[in-house]
Amino acid sequence: MPTADRRLDVVMVGGGMITHDQLLPSIYQLQRLGAVGEISICALNGPPLRALATSPTLREAFPRQTFTPYPDFNQVTDEELFPHLYKEVVGDLPPRQCVVVAVPDQMHYEVLKVALAADQHVLCVKPLVLRYEQAVEIEKEAHQRGLVIGVEYHKRFDDRSLIARHRYRAGQLGEFMAGQSRLVEPWYYRHSNFQNWLTLKNSDAFTYIGCHYVDLVAFITGLRPVEVSVYGNVRKFPNGNEAFMWTDGRVVFENGACLNVLNGLGYLADGPGGNSQGMRLFCEKGDRGGIIDHSDDFRGVKHGFDAADGHGYQEPNPDFFRLIDLGGEGLTPVGYGYRSVAYTVNAMARVERETAGLAEPQALKKRQALLQEYDREGIMATPKNSSYNELVMEAGRLSILHGGRHVVIRYGERPGIAFKNEFEFPNYGD
Numbered sequence: 001m002p003t004a005d006r007r008l009d010v011v012m013v014g015g016g017m018i019t020h021d022q023l024l025p026s027i028y029q030l031q032r033l034g035a036v037g038e039i040s041i042c043a044l045n046g047p048p049l050r051a052l053a054t055s056p057t058l059r060e061a062f063p064r065q066t067f068t069p070y071p072d073f074n075q076v077t078d079e080e081l082f083p084h085l086y087k088e089v090v091g092d093l094p095p096r097q098c099v100v101v102a103v104p105d106q107m108h109y110e111v112l113k114v115a116l117a118a119d120q121h122v123l124c125v126k127p128l129v130l131r132y133e134q135a136v137e138i139e140k141e142a143h144q145r146g147l148v149i150g151v152e153y154h155k156r157f158d159d160r161s162l163i164a165r166h167r168y169r170a171g172q173l174g175e176f177m178a179g180q181s182r183l184v185e186p187w188y189y190r191h192s193n194f195q196n197w198l199t200l201k202n203s204d205a206f207t208y209i210g211c212h213y214v215d216l217v218a219f220i221t222g223l224r225p226v227e228v229s230v231y232g233n234v235r236k237f238p239n240g241n242e243a244f245m246w247t248d249g250r251v252v253f254e255n256g257a258c259l260n261v262l263n264g265l266g267y268l269a270d271g272p273g274g275n276s277q278g279m280r281l282f283c284e285k286g287d288r289g290g291i292i293d294h295s296d297d298f299r300g301v302k303h304g305f306d307a308a309d310g311h312g313y314q315e316p317n318p319d320f321f322r323l324i325d326l327g328g329e330g331l332t333p334v335g336y337g338y339r340s341v342a343y344t345v346n347a348m349a350r351v352e353r354e355t356a357g358l359a360e361p362q363a364l365k366k367r368q369a370l371l372q373e374y375d376r377e378g379i380m381a382t383p384k385n386s387s388y389n390e391l392v393m394e395a396g397r398l399s400i401l402h403g404g405r406h407v408v409i410r411y412g413e414r415p416g417i418a419f420k421n422e423f424e425f426p427n428y429g430d
């Protein structure tokens with residue numbers, strides 16, 4: 001639970017699926033708890049904002065809460081587009097509030113730049129940006145201004161991830177050597193806005209979805225990824241656009257461990273769960289083996305009724321994000337999707353609380369010290385502690401566009417990626 005005693009006003013840029021399903025209900029809950037003040041939401045046009053304002057789910061959970069829409073969907077036609085309106089709305093926010101970035105991946109960088117220029121803390125959905133050098137630029141600018149940038153990798157806030165991380169780092173599970181991960185998103189994604197942008201030239205299933213488990217394995221083990229190769233199976237969206245709809249990636253970590261990363265947009269529509277996901281990591285220590293095995297789709301809950309309403313049998317995930325009746329008004333969000341947002345907003349509020357009343361030079365120094373603490377702790381993903389994700393995405397794109405060629409990641413003074421020299425395969429002897 002956040003304990004902020006300073007309310008942050010929030011501007012959310014992007015009013016799509018993730019805003020409806022996770023971010024807005026979390027922000028509403030923080031408003032209910034007194035951690036958040038005014039809420040505004042910007043979208044490209046009116047319809048998504050109307051959908052949020054009239055959503056039966058959100059109305060039931062937060063009957064008395066609302067937000068200011070930009071544009072005002074009652075004043076404009078549905079066809080009018082407002083691609084730059086968010087800049088004014090963010091610019092009008094008093095400094096050191098909170099901007100939530102929830103627009104398509106390729107727009108994150110420009111919205112982050114606008115938010116930083118307006119002196120705002122930022123909660124950004126994954127991936128932060130698409131290029132490593134952009135992540136470094138964002139990190140430096142945020143540090144100079146003493147602003148929190150939290151990247152919303154919510155799997156980190158699943159208790160099972162934190163338990164595994166704690167035990168792994170205490171040496172109780174051995175050292176990761178080889179593993180498999182799988183995240184296949186639902187079929188209906190093919191019929192959504194994805195068909196307009198998740199196309200061959202922009203992205204692929206590995207880039208869009210694979211980062212979750214790559215980040216999680218690095219989060220648990222502390223190991224950095226150093227080599228990537230990705231195969232893509234090209235299929236068509238309903239509108240005819242082509243995409244790397246199914247991908248199989250191999251990520252090698254700095255200790256030689258390898259992770260197989262299977263991704264796709266294609267979990268069967270009639271399946272009992274929301275998607276297919278999980279990971280199995282095999283470890284070693286001395287003459288003994290270890291294992292971390294998470295079933296992240298079926299979590300032991302089965303609901304069903306032979307009703308004619310089409311819901312049938314389900315295996316719901318109770319742990320990600322649910323709105324439950326805990327008494328009081330409306331419903332209460334629970335789960336790691338909520339905890340992730342609350343943690344980040346609380347981290348921003350703490351920076352403001354602990355520097356309130358200080359003269360500017362001291363306040364900035366203290367803010368920067370807190371940012372370094374967040375970077376070092378590594379619980380919340382920041383540009384500094386998670387930019388290996390951008391390197392992996394860049395490497396993955398290069399690989400998939402070249403038939404799965406191996407791409408290496410170099411760290412040190414000037415991190416970057418390059419094709420693996422094909423003549424440098426290890427020599428295992430005769």
Ligand SMILES: NC(=O)c1ccc[n+]([C@@H]2O[C@H](COP(=O)([O-])OP(=O)(O)OC[C@H]3O[C@@H](n4cnc5c(N)ncnc54)[C@H](O)[C@@H]3O)[C@@H](O)[C@H]2O)c1
Binds near residue numbers: 015126153
């Ligand atoms: N598991 C996760 O962490 C997770 C899950 C889903 C989505 N996401 C990320 O969230 C982001 C958004 O995904 P989504 O599924 O909500 O997409 P979406 O297509 O449903 O929504 C995108 C929203 O951005 C708005 N938008 C576009 N251009 C804009 C502009 N110029 N100004 C203001 N608003 C603008 C659109 O109006 C729309 O409301 C993506 O980066 C995606 O990768 C993360």
